[in-house]
Amino acid sequence: MPIDRDEVLRIAALARLRVSPEEAEALAGDLDRIVAHIDSLREVELPDDSGSLTYFDQDVHREDRAGESLSRDDALKNAAETDGEFFLVPQVVDKPGGKTRDDRATRSGGDDAGRGGDR
Amino acid sequence: MTATPPPPPASTPVPPKYRVLVGIEVHLQLRTRSKMFCRCPVRFGSPPNTLTCPVCLGMPGALPVPNRDAMLMALALATAMQCELAELTKFDRKNYFYPDLPKGYQISQLDRPLGSGGVIEIITEDGVRPIRLQRLHIEEDTGKSLHEDAGNVSRVDLNRAGTPLVEVVSEPDITSAAEARAYLTALRALVRYLDISDGNMQEGNLRCEPNINLHIEGPGGTTIKTPIVEVKNVNSVRNVGRAVTLEVERQLAEYAALGPAVADGHRSTRGYDDTHDRTFLMRRKEDAHDYRYFPEPDIPPITIGSAWLREAAERVPELPHARRARFVEEYGLSDYDADQVCRERPTADFFEQAVKAGAGAKPAANWMDELNRHANERGAPLDQLGVGPERFAALVKMVEAGKIAHKAAAREVLPRMMETGEEPEQIVDELGLGQIDDSALLWSAAQDAIDQNPKAAADFRAGKEQALGALMGLVMRETGGKANPKVVRRVLVEILTESDPEN
Secondary structure: OOOOHHHHHHHHHHOOOOOOHHHHHHHHHHHHHHHHHHHHHHHOOOOHHHOOOOOOOOOOOEOOOOOOOOOHHHHHOOOOOEOOOOEEEEOOOOOOOOOOEEOOOOOOOOOOOOOOOOO | OOOOOOOOOOOOOOOOOEEEEEEEEEEEEOOOOEOOOOOOEOOOOOOOOOOOOHHHHOOOOOOOOOEHHHHHHHHHHHHHOOOEEOOEEOOEEEEOOOOOOOOOEEEEOOOOOOEEOOEEEEEEOOEEEEEEEEEEEEEEOOOEEEEOOOOOEEEEEOOOOOOEEEEEEEOOOEOOHHHHHHHHHHHHHHHHHHOOOOOOOOOOOEEEEEEEEEEEEOHHHOEEEOOOEEEEOEOOHHHHHHHHHHHHHHHHHHHHHHHHHHHHOOOEEEEEEOOOOEEEEEEEOOOOOOOOOEEOOOOOOEEOOHHHHHHHHHOOOOOHHHHHHHHHHHHOOOHHHHHHHHOOHHHHHHHHHHHHOOOOHHHHHHHHHHHHHHHHHHOOOHHHOOOOHHHHHHHHHHHHOOOOOHHHHHHHHHHHHHHHOOOHHHHHHHHOOOOEOOHHHHHHHHHHHHHHOHHHHHHHHOOOHHHHHHHHHHHHHHOOOOEOHHHHHHHHHHHHHHOOOOO
16 A cells, blocks of 8 residues: 555654654655565465464563652653653543542453454 | 222333443553653652653654563553463554644554453453453653633643543443443452552542443344443442443433434533533534554664563563452352452551461451551551551450450550550450459359349240340459450359259
């Protein structure tokens, strides 16, 4: 599928990138060539048993042992804005009411859990 | 004068027939020592931003490494829920932007979840029913954003970022508020039996998002499907039921207003507001999110071989449903008592040890509420009340043997056992609570009562059994309430029937 200007703008919006229509036009051509180049990998003939995911190192994991964390000063050092305790960000509120709210709502799942086609 | 009958309504609304479909997504925090992909400690209530490292802060070049224990806990839960376990599992990146997600993506699992399918059995008034599961996977938790009413900043604490979570997604098999509550109760019992999570909704280590819609019988035998609504901010078992009830009402009202066109609406996310007991619109999903999932390149896939499976299976104890059945079979408990006792593993353990120490099963089961009440009041676990199962069994046996009244045992003896660690016999002696079993004393008190109240005696002899109550009251008063009521009754009946003047 060729990558056109609209596709570039859509991807840019998802990645929170500001891209002008002119830039999008130029990027569409570039990205199209890059994807086509990567696509040529498909032409490589692979042995039959390589269809699985098993050609990495496998089973890398660790024991459940806690270690040292960074000091708070170090953790906050690269933040654009802090109050010495927290990272400060432009206000994000998607719910009314309450004084100080702990945003516990998990934003995962729901729309991607593969449910509901026929529901 | 004749009254004019009111005009008939234009159309009499007939409540439609409908089916409720509820699926529930649950996120569980696993009780590990360290985070999912780094060695930062998992600890609730630490000062903000003191439990982070380059991995969970999302610094470039940091390398996540999966926590083996978290994997085993998730596998144990999947085993307990009879999921099909993945032979090869992998992690994926789920991309979206939010300030409490430092990397700009969440490490989750898309197409090779740890567990697929499976079932949770729920218990409602209508009996036991299986709720099918869709999947179980591991992911990492986000940080916390704190939003102020005033001001234009949000504060972000990343201590929680990277804490291991298990997500359990059910099929939309749940059909009522009661079933939704039962589902959560059953899942919570399961994770506590497995000892993999505190399962505490108030503290947020068990979070649930029900998704709800209706299939309404429409005109001409059509089925009208209302758009699915996902409800967030549900923070107790009770509120899951409320969320379902409120949504069913709201979706029915929407159908009444819009008719079949209701089916053209978009899926949406609503929040539950427990102060006002209502749900409010958070967002519409006009186009599905595009999370641009792709395989997490920093974590190689993991083969779940026999060693993993064996270790996971070893972590699965006797589960609530099996234990309930065994308690009914082995100890003769009713289904109800067995369910009450088996809901929490510490309760079931304590009960079983007390019965093994000689307490009767039925009375011991009845006592468990009392013990749990003390545990709640003290904020202490059942096994740290200062009364172990053996000494508790001794108390239950004294009540069973009629040596002390149940009320006195519960109100006086048990609290003192917890405070002082004394043996129940000793406390009963010291407080003079022992029931008077001395027949001679009782016989004379009974005779006195009959002499004082000849009318009651005559009434009883004439067949009015309730007249005995007055006589028993007299004896109890005479003995300071310490007489064993069963013995008093027997003695009174014996005197009254033997010395019946008409015999």
